[in-house]
Structure formats: structure tokens, C-alpha cells
Amino acid sequence: MPLNLDDTIVALASPPGPALRGIVRVSGAETALVVARLFRPDEDSVNWPNTKMPRRFTGQLDLPSIIVPVPTALMYWPTRRSYTGQPMAEFHLSGSVPLVEATLEHLCENGARLARRGEFTMRAFLSGRIDLLQAEAVLGVIEATDHAELQKALSQLGGRITSRLGKLRLDLIALLGDLEAGLDFVEEDIEFVTKDEIARRLDAALELLRELSDVTSSRLPTGYRRRVVLAGLPNAGKSTLFNRLIGQQKALVSPIAGTTRDYLTATLRLDSLEVELIDTAGWEDAADVIMERAQVLRAEQVAASDLVMWCSAVDQSDQEKVDDARLRQLATARCPTLLGVTTRCDLQPDVSFVDLGSNFRVSAANGDGIEPLRHELQQQLAGSLGARSELLGTTAVRCRDSLQRTIQSLVHARSTTIELCGDELIAIEIRDALQELSTILGEVYTDDILDHIFSNFCIGK
Ligand SMILES: Nc1nc2c(ncn2[C@@H]2O[C@H](COP(=O)(O)OP(=O)(O)OP(=O)(O)O)[C@@H](O)[C@H]2O)c(=O)[nH]1
Ligand SMILES: [Mg+2]
Numbered sequence: 001m002p003l004n005l006d007d008t009i010v011a012l013a014s015p016p017g018p019a020l021r022g023i024v025r026v027s028g029a030e031t032a033l034v035v036a037r038l039f040r041p042d043e044d045s046v047n048w049p050n051t052k053m054p055r056r057f058t059g060q061l062d063l064p065s066i067i068v069p070v071p072t073a074l075m076y077w078p079t080r081r082s083y084t085g086q087p088m089a090e091f092h093l094s095g096s097v098p099l100v101e102a103t104l105e106h107l108c109e110n111g112a113r114l115a116r117r118g119e120f121t122m123r124a125f126l127s128g129r130i131d132l133l134q135a136e137a138v139l140g141v142i143e144a145t146d147h148a149e150l151q152k153a154l155s156q157l158g159g160r161i162t163s164r165l166g167k168l169r170l171d172l173i174a175l176l177g178d179l180e181a182g183l184d185f186v187e188e189d190i191e192f193v194t195k196d197e198i199a200r201r202l203d204a205a206l207e208l209l210r211e212l213s214d215v216t217s218s219r220l221p222t223g224y225r226r227r228v229v230l231a232g233l234p235n236a237g238k239s240t241l242f243n244r245l246i247g248q249q250k251a252l253v254s255p256i257a258g259t260t261r262d263y264l265t266a267t268l269r270l271d272s273l274e275v276e277l278i279d280t281a282g283w284e285d286a287a288d289v290i291m292e293r294a295q296v297l298r299a300e301q302v303a304a305s306d307l308v309m310w311c312s313a314v315d316q317s318d319q320e321k322v323d324d325a326r327l328r329q330l331a332t333a334r335c336p337t338l339l340g341v342t343t344r345c346d347l348q349p350d351v352s353f354v355d356l357g358s359n360f361r362v363s364a365a366n367g368d369g370i371e372p373l374r375h376e377l378q379q380q381l382a383g384s385l386g387a388r389s390e391l392l393g394t395t396a397v398r399c400r401d402s403l404q405r406t407i408q409s410l411v412h413a414r415s416t417t418i419e420l421c422g423d424e425l426i427a428i429e430i431r432d433a434l435q436e437l438s439t440i441l442g443e444v445y446t447d448d449i450l451d452h453i454f455s456n457f458c459i460g461k
Pocket of ligand 2: 238240253259260280282
């Protein structure tokens with residue numbers, strides 16, 4: 001992606017397709033010139049090019065391909081105090097597709113060019129308006145699929161993690177300063193900072209870095225959908241429950257055990273959370289090649305899940321023992337969360353479940369217990385994964401190696417301190433750590449890193 005900031009770029013900033021409102025965004029040094037070529041201001045907006053402050057104006061667009069003038073609002077940021085850090089404007093007009101296209105086309109004929117993916121946010125980064133963590137958070141906000149992810153993205157965008165790392169950086173710079181000041185007086189045996197003090201300050205830095213690093217190694221990519229697998233013995237009512245939960249007759253259901261062979265997936269919406277629901281073949285010993293294949297697929301889906309709903313039919317008591325054995329097997333395997341669900345409860349409405357603890361009783365036939373089950377799923381999934389990290393998944397993946405190298409340098413600095421090897425060596429390690437921190441914050445970057453981050457954006461952001 002070119003890093004040229006001089007071009008004036010334009011793009012649709014609102015979602016594509018017909019809508020009530022369409023937003024066309026312009027950014028670049030020549031914004032005012034380009035806008036003036038098609039914006040005819042109302043009487044009280046004629047002075048728009050002279051404004052010193054960001055303001056809203058009204059007027060009409062003159063578009064050669066559209067016979068009548070088009071009413072529009074113009075939001076104009078005349079200085080670098082805009083999102084992109086350069087003069088910027090937005091036309092807010094009716095979201096008709098041909099109208100928006102005509103506006104973009106006319107702007108391009110008058111000195112602008114179409115923006116590339118993420119180019120507005122990249123300009124914000126390159127002009128120093130935001131750092132790389134915040135740029136990634138812009139994408140995180142757009143892609144968030146639930147409240148927890150959105151909150152994390154907004155917190156990162158708001159600069160929480162930036163300020164924690166920024167403070168850490170200042171602490172290390174101060175420590176480096178103390179060490180280097182001491183180096184000038186090494187002959188006189190004057191010590192600006194004691195070894196204990198250095199060790200204490202390094203420990204504090206390492207604590208924060210390790211906290212972030214633990215999180216990065218366990219983080220999932222942004223936009224990752226939690227996977228919920230329905231498992232249980234053949235005929236337990238998994239597919240019927242699957243259909244009931246998604247509100248569609250997608251899975252084949254029958255009284256014959258072994259109906260489901262392939263696994264089936266569907267999107268399950270749980271209020272603000274979107275998850276992938278997966279129906280699998282009943283858990284049984286394979287008697288032929290097809291059953292064997294079905295069991296392999298079933299096992300793969302269970303292994304890749306975030307939560308397993310183990311379904312046991314209330315009227316399948318003769319199989320209870322084998323059911324329990326499988327359940328224990330599951331619990332001791334790589335451990336997704338387990339939720340015991342007793343199905344077909346309409347068949348035995350009076351059975352007591354006192355001993356079954358957290359079991360959920362449902363009837364996919366009449367809908368009993370489905371709402372509490374949905375609620376429990378949402379609680380478990382949002383709770384287990386949502387609060388785990390302060391960092392967005394994309395950031396965590398990018399920063400993992402830099403964080404590790406920062407930690408390594410500070411661990412070396414720490415052992416150098418203890419072994420009394422000399423302040424010069426400690427200073428070298430701290431300088432290396434600071435270099436890595438700059439990469440995390442985006443003060444040091446390569447075109448490849450920028451390409452990788454911004455090519456995931458949509459056009460107009
Ligand atoms: N009365 C009643 N019958 C149910 C309920 N849920 C499922 N069934 C019946 O139980 C039988 C098995 O249902 P399925 O959903 O196909 O069971 P499954 O667990 O997917 O079975 P496999 O795919 O063979 O492993 C069917 O005859 C369903 O109509 C329920 O809540 N109430
Ligand atoms: Mg089935």
C-alpha cells in the first residue's frame with residue numbers, strides 16, 4: 001500500500017447498499033478545492049472554506065449525471081485536527097446507490113482518487129493521531145460480534161493499553177537515564193541507582209509484560225465465534241434441539257438411532273453474542289466404515305469446541321451408564337466447558353432432577369426450558385472468553401513476538417544486575433527492550449506490517 005499522504009482520497013464511509021443515509025468521506029491537502037467543485041452551499045453556509053473550526057454546513061451537490069441538485073450536509077474539518085490528521089470532509093446525503101456512486105465518480109473526476117482499504121485510518125496513524133494499537137482497535141470495533149469484544153476494542157481505541165505500555169516505557173527510559181548518568185561517574189564510584197532498586201524496577205516492568213504476554217498466548221483472533229457442539233448418544237434428541245435453538249428445520253430428525261452422520265453448523269444468536277452451533281453424530285462404537293468416519297468427524301468437532309452440550313434423553317435410562325462413561329471421558333479430555341442437558345422432558349414431566357445439579361431440562365418438542373438454556377449458554381460463553389484479555393486478538397497476534405523479546409531483554413537485564421556484571425550491560429538490554437516496545441506501539445514499523453494490518457480493513461475506514 002502506498003504511503004503517499006498528499007493525494008486527496010475519497011470513499012463511501014457508510015455501509016454499501018441502499019440506506020437512509022450515505023456518507024462520502026474526503027481526506028487530503030486538496031480537500032477544500034475538490035469539494036468546492038461540486039458543493040453549492042446554502043446562503044448561510046457560503047463561508048464554509050474560511051472556517052477555522054470543524055463545522056457542519058448545508059447545501060446542494062451539482063452532479064452532471066443527475067439533473068436536479070441533490071441536498072446534502074457537509075461536515076468539514078479544515079485543519080489537521082481531524083480523524084486522518086489532515087483536512088477532511090464528509091458529505092451526508094441520501095443513501096441511494098446511484099447517487100453515492102455519482103458523487104464518488106464526480107469527486108474522482110475533480111482531483112481525488114478512490115481510497116484503498118483502511119487508508120483513512122492509516123493516515124490517522126501516519127500523522128500521529130493514533131498509534132498502531134488504536135488503529136487495530138478501529139478494525140476491532142467494526143468486527144466485534146458481541147459486547148465483550150466491542151468493549152475491549154473500545155478500551156484499546158481509548159488508549160488504555162497504550163497508556164499502560166507508555167508508562168512502562170517512561171519507567172524504563174528513566175531507569176536507563178539513571179544507569180547512564182552513573183556510567184559517567186564510574187571512576188568516582190558514585191552510584192545513581194542501587195542494584196536492589198534496579199532489580200525492583202525491572203521486576204515491576206516484567207510483571208506487566210508477563211500479564212500481557214499470558215493473555216496474548218491465549219487470545220483468539222478478533223471476530224472469532226465461539227463454537228458450541230451438541231453431543232450425546234444416538235437418538236438423544238440433539239438434532240431436534242439444534243433445530244429448535246436455531247429456529248429452523250435444518251437437521252434431519254428421526255426415531256432411528258444414527259440419523260446424523262455428517263456434522264451440521266448454523267449461526268446461533270444469543271442476544272448480543274453470535275456463536276456457531278454444531279450438531280454431531282451420536283456417540284457410539286463404529287460398526288462400519290461410514291460410522292467410523294462419522295465418529296472421527298464428531299470427535300474433531302468436540303475437540304475444536306469451546307463448549308459441549310452433552311444431551312441425555314430423559315427416557316433413555318437403560319443407557320444411562322454408558323452415557324455417564326462417555327461424559328467422564330469427555331470431561332477428562334482437552335477440556336471445553338461442559339453443559340449437561342436432559343432432553344425430551346415432555347415425555348416424563350414429573351421426574352425429579354434434584355440429584356442432577358446443574359443439568360438443564362428441555363423439551364425441543366414444546367420449547368420448555370429453551371430460554372433458560374440459551375441464557376446459560378450466553379453467560380458461560382461471554383464469561384469464559386470475554387473478560388480474559390485487555391488486548392484484541394489481532395493485536396495479540398502481532399505483538400506476541402515483540403512482547404517475548406521485550407521480556408527476554410529485561411530478564412537478561414535482571415540477571416545481569418544480580419551477577420553484578422556492570423551497568424553498561426544492563427543498559428544495553430534495556431535499550432533492546434525499549435526498541436521492541438516501540439514496535440508494539442507502532443513507533444517503529446515496516447511497510448509489511450502496515451500492509452498486513454490495513455489490508456484487513458474495509459474501504460472507507
Ligand atoms: N417427545 C419428544 N421427542 C423428541 C424430542 N426431541 C427429540 N425427540 C425425538 O427423538 C428422536 C430422536 O431425535 P433426533 O433429534 O433425531 O436425535 P439425535 O440425537 O439427533 O439422533 P442421532 O442423529 O441419531 O444421533 C426423534 O424421533 C425425535 O422426534 C422432545 O423434546 N420431545
Ligand atoms: Mg441427529
